Amino acid sequence: MHEDYDLFVEIIDAGSLAAAGRRLRISPAMVSKRLARLEARLGAQLVHRTTRRLLVTEVGQTFYEDVRRIVEATRAAEARVAGRIGQxxxxxxxxxxxxxxxxxxxxxxxxxxxxxxxxxxxxxxxxxxxxxxxxxxxxxxxxxxxxxxxxxxxxxxxNHRILCASPAYLSAHGAPASLDELNAHRLLAADHQLPWRLEGPDGPVTVDGQSAVRTNSSEVARDLALAGLGIALRSTWDVGPALRDGRLIRVLDTYRGATDxxxxxxxxxxxxxxxxxxxxxxxxxxxxxxxxxxxx
Structure with a gap:
């Protein structure tokens, strides 16, 4: 019974019988057979099977929420026992x-x-x-x-975050002396990373704008800053070596990313x-x- 509960949770989490089978390393046919066996034992239909997707019935959703808590508690209990007796x-x-x-x-x-x-x-x-x-x-x-x-x-x-730019960019465009001047510069950020939440001498502030290049990659934003395209708000874990060897220079050093x-x-x-x-x-x-x- 416990294995069928695990299987049902996996089916709903994975979104299909085939995906659940891949996660559990059993065939889709066996997944379907065990699901049918569980439904027969409960006397209720838990999912609607279509050629394109799997739809959870109302009773199936309720059963999933209950069973997921059981599965989670069981795994945690097993882990606690294993932690006491094993390495x-x-x-x-x-x-x-x-x-x-x-x-x-x-x-x-x-x-x-x-x-x-x-x-x-x-x-x-x-x-x-x-x-x-x-x-x-x-x-x-x-x-x-x-x-x-x-x-x-x-x-x-x-996680310390600082504003920084390359020497080449600062040589060509100058370093901003205030947040107002920052608005006139090209900003670099991955999607959803703007607006920037900063903390400065007078408390929290927000810097809004658009990235000079749209990208879904934070690494691209960093590399564009290194290439001299603009100013970025980067974590020191990401740009520490570049700051140490001078490939990036901190700007507006009285401001930093939000410390929460x-x-x-x-x-x-x-x-x-x-x-x-x-x-x-x-x-x-x-x-x-x-x-x-x-x-x-």
Whole structure:
């Protein structure tokens, strides 16, 4: 029965029988057979099957919400037991923002696995806020304001953001002496990163505008700043080396990005004691504390 509950939650989260089968590594025919068996036992139709998509019935949606809580609680209970009797071992799935993951997580995975060779690690790099339960993510690194109370969050590091531009850009256009002058410059930001929320001598301020180049990539915005196209608001974890070697120069240094944004490791509520996730968070925190390497 418990396996059928897991299957039903996976079907709804995945959005189709085929996708659920791929996640669970069973055939779509077996997924359909087990779903039919569950519906027969309950005496109710949980989903409408069409050739193009899967529609959840009203009773199916109610059943899904109830069963998902059961599945989540069961997994957390199993993890707590495993944490008391075993060492880190088995699957661990981690999610991180693309650029931050490449720069500051991936380089430390070997040392983590050297310490915990029995862990079977998978890492997904994604700039969206993934559904931890739906995607079965054990730990997600997020750069955000304090996460929702529905998640267990561990602070890894502060996220310092500064305004910066290349020497070539500043030589050609001059450095802004005030926020009013900043409005006359070319700004660089990925989609949805403007307006900028800044904190300055007189408190919080907002800078609105349009990026000189539209892009969905934060890395492109950084690279355009390095190329001399404009001024960007960048995290020091992203541009620390360029600031140290002079390829970027800080401008308006009395202003910085809003300080309510930090770097967190988040887990589904109730999963804090899982040994694999706890070992990973301890490893990363030790590297980032007391001061992260990019700010040293």
């Amino acid at each position: 880190p071992a088995g699957p661990l799935r981690v999610s991180a923002p693309t650029s931050f993951g490449r720069l500051h997580v991936v380089p430390h995975l070997k040392s983590f696995l050297d310490l915990h060779p029995r862990i079977e690690l998978a890492i997904d790099l994604d700039d969206g806020f993934v559904d931890l339960l739906g995607e079965r993510i054990d730990v997600a690194i997020r750069i955000s304001p304090p996460p929702a109370k529905s998640l267990d969050a561990s602070l890894l590091a502060e 944004v930090a770097i967190y490791a988040v887990q589904p509520r109730g999963a804090r004691d899982t040994p694999n996730a706890s070992a990973f968070i301890r490893h990363v925190r030790a590297i980032f504390s007391p001061q992260p390497p990019w700010d040293r």
